[in-house]
Amino acid sequence: MNKIKGIIVFILAISFTIGLTSCGPNGSGNSNNGALTGSAAEKVFVAPGEYDEFYAFVSGGFSGQLAVYGLPSGRLFKVIPVFSVDGEKAYGFNEETKPMLETSYGFIPWDDAHHPDISQTNGKLDGRWVFINGNNTPRIARIDLTTFETVEIIEIPNSAGNHSSPYVTDNTEYVVAGTRFAVPVPQKDMSIDKYKGNFKGALSFIKIDPEHGSMNIEFQILMPGFDYDKAHPGRGKSHGWFFFTTYNTEEANSLLEVNASQRDKDFIAAVNWKKAEEYIKAGKFKTMKTNYAHNVYDETTHMATSTMKKEVRMLDPSELPGLVYFLPTPKSPHGCDVDPTGEYIVGSGKLSANVTVHSFTKMMNAIKEEKFDGKAYNIPILKFEDVLAGTVVQPGLGPLHTEFDNEGNAYTSFFISSEIVKWKLGTWEVIDRKPTYYSVGHLMIPGGNSQQPFGKYVLAMNKITKDRYLPTGPEVTQSAQLYDISGDKMVLLSDFPTVGEPHYAAGIPADLIKANSKKIYLLEENKHPYATKAEKDAKVVRNGKTVHIYMTTIRSHFAPDNIEGIKVGDKVYFHVTNLEQDYDVPHGIAMIGANTSELLIMPGQTETFVWEPKKAGVWPFYCTDFCSALHQEMQGYVRVSPRNSNVKLKWSLDGEAL
Amino acid sequence: MKKSKITMLIGVLLLLTLYVFPLWKITLVAPQYPEPLGMNIHITHLSDGVQYNDVKNIDLLNHYIGMAHLPTEENVKKGVVEPFLEFDIFPIIIGVMVGLGLIFAFLGKSKLFLTWFIIMAILGIAGMYDFYNWLYIYGHNLDPKAILKIIDPNTGKLMGYQPPFLGYKKILNFEVYSYPQIGAYFLSLGILLSFVAYIMGKKEEKEKSVENN
Numbered sequence: 001m002n003k004i005k006g007i008i009v010f011i012l013a014i015s016f017t018i019g020l021t022s023c024g025p026n027g028s029g030n031s032n033n034g035a036l037t038g039s040a041a042e043k044v045f046v047a048p049g050e051y052d053e054f055y056a057f058v059s060g061g062f063s064g065q066l067a068v069y070g071l072p073s074g075r076l077f078k079v080i081p082v083f084s085v086d087g088e089k090a091y092g093f094n095e096e097t098k099p100m101l102e103t104s105y106g107f108i109p110w111d112d113a114h115h116p117d118i119s120q121t122n123g124k125l126d127g128r129w130v131f132i133n134g135n136n137t138p139r140i141a142r143i144d145l146t147t148f149e150t151v152e153i154i155e156i157p158n159s160a161g162n163h164s165s166p167y168v169t170d171n172t173e174y175v176v177a178g179t180r181f182a183v184p185v186p187q188k189d190m191s192i193d194k195y196k197g198n199f200k201g202a203l204s205f206i207k208i209d210p211e212h213g214s215m216n217i218e219f220q221i222l223m224p225g226f227d228y229d230k231a232h233p234g235r236g237k238s239h240g241w242f243f244f245t246t247y248n249t250e251e252a253n254s255l256l257e258v259n260a261s262q263r264d265k266d267f268i269a270a271v272n273w274k275k276a277e278e279y280i281k282a283g284k285f286k287t288m289k290t291n292y293a294h295n296v297y298d299e300t301t302h303m304a305t306s307t308m309k310k311e312v313r314m315l316d317p318s319e320l321p322g323l324v325y326f327l328p329t330p331k332s333p334h335g336c337d338v339d340p341t342g343e344y345i346v347g348s349g350k351l352s353a354n355v356t357v358h359s360f361t362k363m364m365n366a367i368k369e370e371k372f373d374g375k376a377y378n379i380p381i382l383k384f385e386d387v388l389a390g391t392v393v394q395p396g397l398g399p400l401h402t403e404f405d406n407e408g409n410a411y412t413s414f415f416i417s418s419e420i421v422k423w424k425l426g427t428w429e430v431i432d433r434k435p436t437y438y439s440v441g442h443l444m445i446p447g448g449n450s451q452q453p454f455g456k457y458v459l460a461m462n463k464i465t466k467d468r469y470l471p472t473g474p475e476v477t478q479s480a481q482l483y484d485i486s487g488d489k490m491v492l493l494s495d496f497p498t499v500g501e502p503h504y505a506a507g508i509p510a511d512l513i514k515a516n517s518k519k520i521y522l523l524e525e526n527k528h529p530y531a532t533k534a535e536k537d538a539k540v541v542r543n544g545k546t547v548h549i550y551m552t553t554i555r556s557h558f559a560p561d562n563i564e565g566i567k568v569g570d571k572v573y574f575h576v577t578n579l580e581q582d583y584d585v586p587h588g589i590a591m592i593g594a595n596t597s598e599l600l601i602m603p604g605q606t607e608t609f610v611w612e613p614k615k616a617g618v619w620p621f622y623c624t625d626f627c628s629a630l631h632q633e634m635q636g637y638v639r640v641s642p643r644n645s646n647v648k649l650k651w652s653l654d655g656e657a658l
Numbered sequence: 659m660k661k662s663k664i665t666m667l668i669g670v671l672l673l674l675t676l677y678v679f680p681l682w683k684i685t686l687v688a689p690q691y692p693e694p695l696g697m698n699i700h701i702t703h704l705s706d707g708v709q710y711n712d713v714k715n716i717d718l719l720n721h722y723i724g725m726a727h728l729p730t731e732e733n734v735k736k737g738v739v740e741p742f743l744e745f746d747i748f749p750i751i752i753g754v755m756v757g758l759g760l761i762f763a764f765l766g767k768s769k770l771f772l773t774w775f776i777i778m779a780i781l782g783i784a785g786m787y788d789f790y791n792w793l794y795i796y797g798h799n800l801d802p803k804a805i806l807k808i809i810d811p812n813t814g815k816l817m818g819y820q821p822p823f824l825g826y827k828k829i830l831n832f833e834v835y836s837y838p839q840i841g842a843y844f845l846s847l848g849i850l851l852s853f854v855a856y857i858m859g860k861k862e863e864k865e866k867s868v869e870n871n
Contacts, residue, residue, distance in 0.1 A: 520711075536736075555718060581711040582718070583693075629722070630805060 043484060044494045046073040051514070054446050056459060056507045057116045057130050057143075058480065063500025064111045066132055066143060071446070071457055071507060072482055074496030082141045082150045083111030083134045087597035091150075094599055095573070095608040096528075097297070099306035103137055103155050104291045112136045115165060115442075116506045118145075119213070123170040123235055123340075123451030127512035129213045131166040131175045138162035138177055140206060142213055146518045147299065154215045155292040157312060158185045158202040158222075164231035164336075166206070170239045170451070174218070174273065177204040178244055182225030182251075186290065195253035199225035202314075203244060205273060214296065219280055219313045220288075221271065221324065224377040225251055227260070228269070230335050230401075235451050236342035238360040240274040243345050247332035249376070260332065261351060265384065267326040267376075268336060268347050270363060275322050276315055284320060285313040300527045302605050318378035325367060326376060328384040329356050335401035339410065339425055340451045344389055348399035348412060355399045355412055357428070359389035390428040395421040400441060401504075403448030405455040405485060411448075413440040413460065420460055420483065422490060434490045436481055439463040445485070446507030454509060458483045458490065461502035468495055478502055519583040521604030528606035530575035535559040538658045540651045547572045549651075553587035553601065554579040555628040558621070560658055561636030565649030568616055568642055574599075577606040587634070588624030598624045613640040662859035663766045669851030670759030670774075672844045673752055676701045679841035682789070683707050684821055686716065687833045695719075697728075698839065699789075701748035704730055723819050723830070724804025725796055744788060751781065759852070768859025775852040782849060790823050797821065806830075 046052050052070025059066055064084030068077045085092030085101065092101050092109055101107055111134035119129045130143040138156035143149065156162055161180030168175050179201035184190055190198070200222050207218040226246040234241035249266045252259030279285065289311055297304040317324040331349030333356070338345055345358040366386040373383045398416030405411070408425050418439050422432040442461045446454040460481040469477050477497040484491040523533055532538050532550040538559045541548045547570050552559045558576075566572060578587050580603040590598040594611040601607045613619065623634035641647040651658060680698035685707060687694040695716050696707020706712035717728045727733045729742035755778060762770035797820025808830070810817040819829050822836045 522710075534736075580718075582715040 040484075040491065040493045044072040044074065044482065046070065046075070051510060053510060054454075054457070054507050055510050055513055056444070056446075056505050057118070058459075058461070058498055058505040059113045059116050059132060059501075059503045060499050061114065061478075061501025061503035062112050064113050064134070065500060066113060066116055066130065067499045068148065069480075069496075069498075070510075071459065072493060074480070074482060074494055076499070078148055079499050080143055080148055080150060082132055082143065083113050083139065083153075085109040088600065090597045090599045090607060090609070093597035093609070095610065096303045096606075099304040100150060100153055100295045100297060102295055102306035103139070103293045104157070104308065105137060108137055110136075111139060113141075113500075113503070114163065115167065115504045117166055117168050117175070117449070118506045118508055119172040119208075120168050120450055121171055123239075125447050125450055125452070125508045125512060126172075127508055127516070129172075130506060131168060133162050133165035133177065135161060135163055135180075138165075138179075140166050140175055140177060140215060142215060144213070144299075145513050146516050148517070149297070151297040151299070152213070152215055153293075153295045154206065154217065155294070156202075156204050156206075156217070157290040157292040158200075158220060158288070158314075159183070159204065161227075164203075164228045164244050167231050167233055167242075167449075168208075169233040169242075169273075170235060172208045172210065172213075174205045174207055174233070174242075175215070176231055176233075176242060176244075177206065178228035178231055179203070179223075180227050180229060182227065182248075185222060186288070192253050195225060196251040197225070199251070199253075201225055201228050203228060203242075203269075203271065204312075205242075205276065215294075217292075217309075217312050219276060219285060219315055221276065221315045221317055223269065223317060223324070224379070226267070227256075229333070232336045232338045232345075232449065234342050234360065235338050235340060238338060238342035238345075240272065241360075242271045242273055243327075243336050243338065244269045244271065245329065245333040245336040245347060247334075265328040265330050266332055267381070268329045268333060268345060268358065269379075270325045270327055270345075272323055275320075279315055279320050279323065280313060285315050287311050288314045298527075299521070300525055302521070302526065302528045302607065322367075324379050325363070326379055326381040327358050327363065327387050328373070328381065329358070330354065335399065335412075337402040337404075337410075337449065339404050340406075340453060342451075344425060346402045346410065346412075348402060350398055350400060350415070352399070353394050353397060355392040355395060355402070355423075357389045357391065357425075358387045362389065363387045390426075392421075392423050392428045392430065395423060395430050396433065401443055403443055403445040403458065404453050405445055405448065406453045407455065411443060411445065411458050411485070411490075413443045415439050415441065415463070420458060420490065422485070432489045434483060434492060436460045436462055437468050437479075437495070438466060440481075442502075442504040444505040444507055446509065448507075454507075456484070456486055457493075457507070458485050459505055459507065461498075461505060463501070469497060480505075520581055521602055523577075523579065523581055523604045526577070526604055526606060528575075528577070530573070530608065531606045532575070532577045533579070535579070535653065536658060538651070538653075540565070540649055542649055545570050547649075549574050551576045551589075552579050553577070553589070553623065553627075553634075555585065556623070556630030556634045557653065558589070558623075558634065558636045559653045560651035561653055562639075563637070563651045564639040564641075565647050566613060566638055566640045567645065567647075568613055568640060570613060570640075572611045572613065572638075573608055574611060574621075575606060575608045576601055578603050580604070585627060586625050587627050589621055590624045591621040591638075592619050600625060613638075616640050616642050616645075660766060660859070660862055662768065662771070662855045662862055663763055665851050665858055666759070666763040666766075666771050666774075666855035669848040669855060670756055670763055672848035672851070673756050673759070675844040676752055676841045677749065679844065680705065680707075680839040681841040681845070683837055683839050685835040685837075687835075688831045690831070700841070701752060702745050704728060722805045724801030724807075725819065726799060726801075744792075748785075755781070763855075766859070768856050768863055771852050771856040771859055775849060775856060778849045778852065782845070786823075793821050793823060 054071040056069040066080045081091035142152040156177040159179035163180040164178030166175035182199035185200040203221045227248040248260035295306045329347035331352035333347040334350040335348035372380040396414035396417040402412045440460045444459045578601040599607040682699040698705040727739040808817045
């Protein structure tokens with residue numbers, strides 16, 4: 001027995017040694033080179049007090065949030081709650097933000113946040129808003145980049161699995177939503193077996209108000225029941241078009257991993273949204289009854305409102321010529337990416353070893369000459385050979401996503417072979433490849449999906465980390481990796497852990513945003529209905545069993561901080577206004593036994609939490625944000641008396657009524 | 659018009675800038691305030707020196723050390739501080755001095771220029787003394803219930819927090835700078851010009867008397 005053990009150890013030792021000395025194709029072992037590591041450290045080191053060059057907005061995937069990092073350092077600045085409640089910021093807990101998470105299904109505390117995308121003007125990042133999709137209960141959110149807060153969420157009706165979303169057009173005219181799981185439209189009780197031909201996939205075009213950014217579902221296109229996976233707007237010359245990859249054109253409804261992988265080619269759907277606008281103008285739509293939530297946060301009232309909308313305008317592509325064309329694309333294409341010139345549409349067949357690139361010019365010629373290869377649900381299919389620009393041959397296994405630099409190169413992530421491959425647009429030759437650790441999904445170059453990529457770095461967002469960090473039990477950290485792409489060859493600079501699954505990211509030069517970042521909310525602009533703008537106006541008002549406390553905070557006390565006359569069974573609203581008007585002086589408040597989170601109130605802001613005292617007694621509350629040297633002293637008491645008591649309502653600060 | 663008259667006129671009119679520009683500015687820098695807080699002192703009011711709300715925020719910080727509230731319009735309205743008399747008196751004095759200066763300039767007598775210069779110099783010194791006094795009172799007239807009471811190791815007494823009259827002083831975690839502003843420069847220039855006008859006028863008068871002789 002011992003002998004066998006010895007032999008095994010010997011064999012292991014030998015294979016390990018061999019493994020060390022032969023470092024695989026293209027010398028990927030070079031990443032362990034000491035000298036290189038030294039210069040890499042310098043490239044990602046941002047000295048204390050210095051700023052990063054780029055902001056990176058990295059989605060949290062199943063965390064439902066959006067994290068803000070600096071590049072190249074990989075330092076985390078903020079986690080912006082979007083689709084998931086966040087006790088730290090009271091998002092979804094305070095009365096003001098609860099409406100943000102309303103849907104046609106009621107309040108939903110979570111979603112799966114996938115693709116952040118920054119608003120653009122003339123195909124260039126303008127740094128005004130980030131849009132991001134919620135995958136599970138289809139929604140799109142807008143984050144304001146002056147406050148770094150979620151200010152709007154719109155639910156998408158008639159769809160399911162909003163994955164091919166949001167992706168802004170050149171002038172932020174539209175963001176889109178797709179349907180990854182075809183469903184009956186409108187929803188109805190029917191046999192799942194009857195999927196084929198009966199289920200539909202709606203593509204939604206959400207118009208963005210050019211000044212305020214507010215979202216409105218302009219129209220939906222009722223597509224065949226394929227799975228719409230990813231999308232990208234046309235850029236420059238292809239502006240006016242939108243491209244969606246599809247899989248499961250087989251229209252299978254079970255065991256998709258086999259049944260949706262049978263066809264040699266699925267489609268990229270090319271949607272002419274300018275044509276759609278003409279059809280809408282001409283009245284060629286059907287108004288469909290539906291029900292979806294539109295939630296808007298108002299920065300002056302510091303409150304969100306949720307309204308239910310009741311109809312959408314639906315376009316039927318089988319009846320409207322010129323609206324949609326299908327471009328055959330091999331093997332369940334996932335990523336759908338358009339290069340900065342708008343000429344090339346890259347379809348990454350995730351089960352293929354090749355990357356397929358279509359030509360917009362060829363597509364337009366084929367459409368003009370009506371060279372169709374049949375139709376699917378009356379939508380013309382173009383011939384593969386007629387639209388093909390070229391193929392990147394055997395660059396790796398499992399291509400997913402492509403972004404671009406400013407020198408005509410493309411960078412594609414390969415999930416299965418776990419690497420990034422750099423290749424040349426037009427010649428389709430592979431220039432470089434670097435491993436990722438491990439199984440990269442999306443990758444991101446600042447501006448790399450716009451007309452103006454900034455190059456410099458590519459960020460790989462990995463699905464698996466395994467041994468890359470200190471272990472933390474079965475669930476290990478998620479991770480991103482930063483590569484320098486300023487030279488011919490990519491250089492791995494650093495790994496950094498991320499919050500949630502780093503699904504996709506949007507990067508932008510810090511200079512385009514940082515000067516616009518708000519420091520405080522002006523108290524005089526606060527229009528919250530329960531705002532208290534001076535201590536002397538603080539008060540407590542009883543209305544039956546409902547009590548409203550108008551409270552203020554300023555370093556380092558609450559006003560009032562002694563309240564009596566509350567009774568068991570009351571519903572007590574704490575409307576707390578932070579009177580501070582100084583940068584970075586938030587106050588928090590938490591009440592013992594309150595069935596909710598703390599509040600975290602920015603200067604000039606009003607927020608509200610509800611407390612329903614269950615027991616008589618004297619109950620303390622305190623400031624939760626370390627606001628000042630007297631933070632520990634920032635506390636108060638509420639006296640709660642039995643229901644039938646006749647303790648009078650009174651409130652005070654330092655023994656004096658306010 | 660005589661050169662001395664024009665010079666006097668310019669000097670007098672320069673005083674009008676005091677209604678627009680601040681006289682003095684106190685700036686506070688601390689680790690927590692890498693972007694400093696600033697307070698401009700005008701003849702009529704206090705104003706934010708660096709960013710919006712600076713005066714309000716300085717006033718708020720002052721409460722830690724028990725300093726009295728600043729005489730801002732808001733605080734006076736709230737009744738937490740007496741109105742600052744100087745803000746009512748200074749604009750009147752300046753107005754009167756401009757009026758007087760204009761009459762003197764019109765009369766064009768060099769002796770009158772000198773008179774105006776002397777009055778202004780006295781008023782200037784009195785104003786500076788008043789300002790110093792104000793700083794002293796603010797720095798020493800502290801609330802006995804103040805949150806931070808720090809004993810001066812040198813005197814063994816409660817530490818005062820008088821801001822510097824001119825230049826730099828470290829007060830607790832703050833580095834405090836106090837410097838004249840454009841209003842003060844124009845004021846000084848105005849006073850100086852009146853003296854120059856006096857010398858020019860004297861010369862002109864001498865030349866005239868020589869001519870007459």
